[in-house]
Amino acid sequence: MAMSAPDSVASSPSNLLGLDAAALQAFVARLGGKPFRARQLMRWVHQRHEASFDAMTDLARDFRAQLAGQCCVQVPAVSAGQVSSDGTRKWLFDVGGGNAVETVFIPEDERGTLCISSQAGCAVACAFCATGYQGFNRNLTTAEIIAQLWYAGRTLAQAPAQARSGRALQDGERSISNVVMMGMGEPLLNYDQVLAALRIMLDDNAYGLSRRRVTVSTSGVVPMMDRLREDCPVALAVSLHAPDDALRDRLVPLNRKYPLAELLAACNRYLERAPRDFITFEYVMLDGINDGDAQARQLIQVARQVRCKLNLIPFNPFPESGLRCSPASRIRLFARRLMDAGIVTTVRKTRGDDIAAACGQLAGEIKDRTRVAQRQPQRAVISPLAEVRS
Ligand code: SAH
Numbered sequence: 424m425a426m427s428a429p430d431s432v433a434s435s436p437s438n439l440l441g442l443d444a445a446a447l448q449a450f451v452a453r454l455g456g457k458p459f460r461a462r463q464l465m466r467w468v469h470q471r472h473e474a475s476f477d478a479m480t481d482l483a484r485d486f487r488a489q490l491a492g493q494c495c496v497q498v499p500a501v502s503a504g505q506v507s508s509d510g511t512r513k514w515l516f517d518v519g520g521g522n523a524v525e526t527v528f529i530p531e532d533e534r535g536t537l538c539i540s541s542q543a544g545c546a547v548a549c550a551f552c553a554t555g556y557q558g559f560n561r562n563l564t565t566a567e568i569i570a571q572l573w574y575a576g577r578t579l580a581q582a583p584a585q586a587r588s589g590r591a592l593q594d595g596e597r598s599i600s601n602v603v604m605m606g607m608g609e610p611l612l613n614y615d616q617v618l619a620a621l622r623i624m625l626d627d628n629a630y631g632l633s634r635r636r637v638t639v640s641t642s643g644v645v646p647m648m649d650r651l652r653e654d655c656p657v658a659l660a661v662s663l664h665a666p667d668d669a670l671r672d673r674l675v676p677l678n679r680k681y682p683l684a685e686l687l688a689a690c691n692r693y694l695e696r697a698p699r700d701f702i703t704f705e706y707v708m709l710d711g712i713n714d715g716d717a718q719a720r721q722l723i724q725v726a727r728q729v730r731c732k733l734n735l736i737p738f739n740p741f742p743e744s745g746l747r748c749s750p751a752s753r754i755r756l757f758a759r760r761l762m763d764a765g766i767v768t769t770v771r772k773t774r775g776d777d778i779a780a781a782c783g784q785l786a787g788e789i790k791d792r793t794r795v796a797q798r799q800p801q802r803a804v805i806s807p808l809a810e811v812r813s
């Protein structure tokens with residue numbers, strides 16, 4: 424595998440990891456190759472995790488030589504890989520310029536889920552999210568997004584079977600059965616690069632995942648939800664976190680731009696083309712902030728406006744947030760109130776917290792501390808936690 428300077432992974436136009444079927448076909452055509460060559464190449468790269476053109480033995484020798492001169496398969500340098508006591512794995516990709524992004528693999532009995540990042544940092548600056556506290560550094564390229572899937576798939580294919588899944592995998596069965604864009608960043612604020620990445624995930628010659636098994640999670644970028652519905656309607660999770668505008672404005676500052684009524688209308692438009700007949704609402708449980716009985720009642724009213732399932736996420740604390748997770752008994756009661764009202768509700772199991780791989784703990788590594796320091800005063804305005812708590 425070519426492991427070169429991380430910056431060139433982002434900028435290389437000929438990194439095959441960043442090309443969807445149409446782009447790869449155009450690239451191969453420029454080299455004088457037929458469309459079926461592009462499909463063969465796609466299978467070598469994404470299904471067999473091959474980075475060396477020499478090894479692609481059913482391609483003509485001349486064509487392989489041309490490829491070697493014109494393109495590459497490049498993954499950002501992996502600066503750390505960790506395995507949790509519960510089998511969760513985390514990798515840290517160095518994407519250059521002092522930025523690192525994280526990818527998490529969660530093996531379960533029935534599936535293996537890869538949680539991938541779409542941006543280095545995030546501009547939405549939610550009050551409870553470690554990524555938001557970093558500020559926004561930059562969008563990932565399609566190659567950098569797919570590199571996470573490629574690298575994890577390759578590493579897991581080489582790992583012993585029990586490390587890849589909670590159960591025995593059948594011959595040829597892949598460890599990664601589901602992808603969720605719930606890592607670092609707001610995927611719908613990096614739309615074009617994410618769209619090309621989704622197309623590669625769904626392509627039968629690449630990862631061949633069904634639209635139901637790929638989930639985009641968004642804090643509610645309404646116009647881009649509409650575009651995704653037209654371009655590539657995969658499963659959708661919406662980070663709700665509050666049942667009214669006043670609280671959501673503070674927890675998820677993007678709500679000031681796209682308030683709840685607009686967000687719920689966009690959810691209903693999305694459902695017309697969604698691969699599942701529901702949207703998952705994510706709701707992080709914050710002690711004394713959004714977990715009261717009054718909020719449960721309001722949330723029931725919100726949930727009744729959209730075909731949805733509610734996923735309650737125990738808050739994973741990090742020092743700067745000044746927030747606490749709701750006690751387990753409160754989460755159970757909150758869930759019970761929703762279920763009694765007929766809302767399908769699950770409580771997310773925390774995985775990988777011993778290696779800081781749990782939701783919202785993904786902070787990558789920031790070497791450029793000045794950037795963070797510069798953002799702090801701005802955060803105080805966007806997300807006044809003192810007000811949230813009062
Ligand atoms: N930006 C997108 C996707 C990445 S965040 C979004 O916000 O949906 C993925 C999920 O992790 C979101 O539901 C987010 O609210 C949740 N999350 C963020 N910080 C968290 C924390 N500290 N504890 C628990 N969940 C958190």
Ligand code: SF4
Nearest residue numbers: 545547549552555642
């Ligand atoms: Fe960004 Fe999502 Fe974190 Fe909010 S929760 S800051 S949108 S990554």
